[in-house]
Amino acid sequence: MPHLNSTFTLKGLSLKNRIVMPPMCQYSVDAKDGKPNDWHFVHYVSRAVGGTGLIIMEMTDVEPDGRITDYDLGLWSDDHIPAFARIISEVHKYGAKIGIQIGHAGRKAEDAEVPVAPSAIPVSSKFKTPRALTTSETRDMVQKFKEAARRAVEAGVDTIELHGAHGYLIHQFHSPGINHREDEYGKDLARFGVEVVQAVKSVMPESMPLIMRVSAIEYMDGGYGLDHSIEICRRYRDAGVDMFHVSSGGEGPIGARKPGNYPGFQVPMARAIKEALGVPVIAVGMLDNPALAESVVANGDADLIAVARGMLRDPYWAIHAMQALKQEVTPPKQYMRAY
Ligand SMILES: Cc1cc2nc3c(=O)[nH]c(=O)nc-3n(C[C@H](O)[C@H](O)[C@H](O)COP(=O)(O)O)c2cc1C
Numbered sequence: 001m002p003h004l005n006s007t008f009t010l011k012g013l014s015l016k017n018r019i020v021m022p023p024m025c026q027y028s029v030d031a032k033d034g035k036p037n038d039w040h041f042v043h044y045v046s047r048a049v050g051g052t053g054l055i056i057m058e059m060t061d062v063e064p065d066g067r068i069t070d071y072d073l074g075l076w077s078d079d080h081i082p083a084f085a086r087i088i089s090e091v092h093k094y095g096a097k098i099g100i101q102i103g104h105a106g107r108k109a110e111d112a113e114v115p116v117a118p119s120a121i122p123v124s125s126k127f128k129t130p131r132a133l134t135t136s137e138t139r140d141m142v143q144k145f146k147e148a149a150r151r152a153v154e155a156g157v158d159t160i161e162l163h164g165a166h167g168y169l170i171h172q173f174h175s176p177g178i179n180h181r182e183d184e185y186g187k188d189l190a191r192f193g194v195e196v197v198q199a200v201k202s203v204m205p206e207s208m209p210l211i212m213r214v215s216a217i218e219y220m221d222g223g224y225g226l227d228h229s230i231e232i233c234r235r236y237r238d239a240g241v242d243m244f245h246v247s248s249g250g251e252g253p254i255g256a257r258k259p260g261n262y263p264g265f266q267v268p269m270a271r272a273i274k275e276a277l278g279v280p281v282i283a284v285g286m287l288d289n290p291a292l293a294e295s296v297v298a299n300g301d302a303d304l305i306a307v308a309r310g311m312l313r314d315p316y317w318a319i320h321a322m323q324a325l326k327q328e329v330t331p332p333k334q335y336m337r338a339y
Contacts, residue, residue: 004294005327008053008303010242010280012207013159015053015304016095018297019318022245022284022306023058023101023161023213027071034061034074035083044087047311048096049332051318054304055091056161056211056245057084057100059168060152062144065112066104066169075102075148084155092156094332100152101213102145102200103163106130106172118172118179118186124253135183138192141169146199153204160200161211164193164236166250171215174232175251177222190235197239209242211282216269217248221255226269230276237277245282245306246270261285263292271301282306290321 002008008015021044028039040057047055060073067074074080084100091098107117107130116137117130133141149160164170172178173185173192185192193212201210214236216229233244246269249258259265266285274281283302287293288310296305311317322329323339331339 002297002300002303003327004290004297004305004325005322010209012205013097013209015097017051017053017318018304019051019053019293019321020282020304020306021047021052021055021311022282022308023056023163024308024312025058025068025072027069029071029073032070034064034067034072034076035080036073036087037083040073041087041090044098045090045094046315048091048094048098050311050314050316051322051329051331052096052311053318054159055096055098057087057098059101059103059163060148062102062104062141062148065109065116066106067112068105068108068110070111075100075151076144078151081151081155084152088156097158099157099159099161099211101161101163102148102152104141104145104169106169107178108167117169118181118192121178121180123167132181135185138185142192142195142199145196146203149200150203153208159209159211160204161213161245162196162200162241163213165213165215165245165247167215167252170196171251175218176224176228177218177220178251190232193232194235194239197236197241201240210240211243211245212236212241213245213247215248215250216246216266216273217257218251219249219254219258220252221257223251223255223257226272230273233273234277237279241279243280243282243303244273244277245284246273246302247284263287263289264296267296267301274302280304284308288317290324293321294325
């Protein structure tokens with residue numbers, strides 16, 4: 001039976017435990033240049049020192065106008081590679097693996113003068129009205145994802161996660177409520193995401209798994225449910241996604257469909273996608289109670305669990321969770337006397 005403390009292997013990715021630090025935007029870039037700085041270095045390396053098995057760096061955007069804010073990370077130029085490589089090689093020294101979440105905010109780009117989206121429909125009256133991408137701009141966008149992935153691979157990542165959740169661009173394309181296009185990217189709601197998956201895969205080593213984060217259900221009135229997300233994920237799986245990271249919502253004004261925020265509330269969605277598609281999944285969402293996290297893995301609901309805010313509070317969450325579960329812990333030797 002797998003445990004939080006057991007190893008996990010997917011293709012060439014081998015993790016020492018089942019604990020993931022999920023992507024969390026830090027909005028902390030200094031010069032609006034998309035480059036990680038010392039804050040990002042300390043932030044990620046601390047969680048590696050803290051025993052986390054897999055770190056997924058925050059949403060990192062494929063073009064400047066794909067950022068939520070001008071303080072987000074980017075991979076739109078080869079100049080970005082060295083600063084990411086510095087973080088990645090340091091994280092590796094502590095036995096953690098590290099990936100990066102590649103995305104585009106689409107209509108949720110707050111600082112873009114005119115955000116782009118599948119259709120010219122704003123998130124709500126509080127957001128800018130986006131401009132609909134033309135068909136050829138949509139094709140170009142696929143190439144931007146591919147180029148960003150190539151740079152991530154050059155920087156040394158162990159895996160890549162595509163941001164297909166929370167109402168960002170890939171999610172916008174596969175959402176029936178958001179994508180009202182009449183071209184091939186509207187007739188087939190999965191097409192943009194499928195092309196991104198295929199393009200990104202073409203620049204990743206065969207042995208490197210691709211993760212996709214998805215919103216399993218939408219919260220807006222009239223939004224999609226699990227049946228839709230499973231069919232979309234099936235297309236993404238067939239195109240090359242190796243593991244899904246299952247979140248929910250984020251696409252628009254919250255309606256009556258929103259589930260309550262209770263510990264583990266997204267776990268049944270992760271399990272449903274795992275069972276329907278036969279792929280490994282990461283569960284996330286209020287899993288920072290170690291016994292709960294352990295039960296999700298040991299019961300086979302999910303292969304990995306991610307802890308976001310819990311790790312902001314405690315960079316050593318992984319070590320402390322193992323202690324709480326009476327597992328052997330391996331803190332860095334410099335800190336051994338504290339354990
Ligand atoms: C400060 C902060 C920034 C976040 N940024 C991202 C992000 O860049 N990409 C993403 O997919 N989710 C992002 N999230 C969502 C988290 O990855 C996670 O899904 C969510 O916080 C629920 O997990 P938790 O209950 O363990 O905090 C962010 C959350 C926080 C708190």
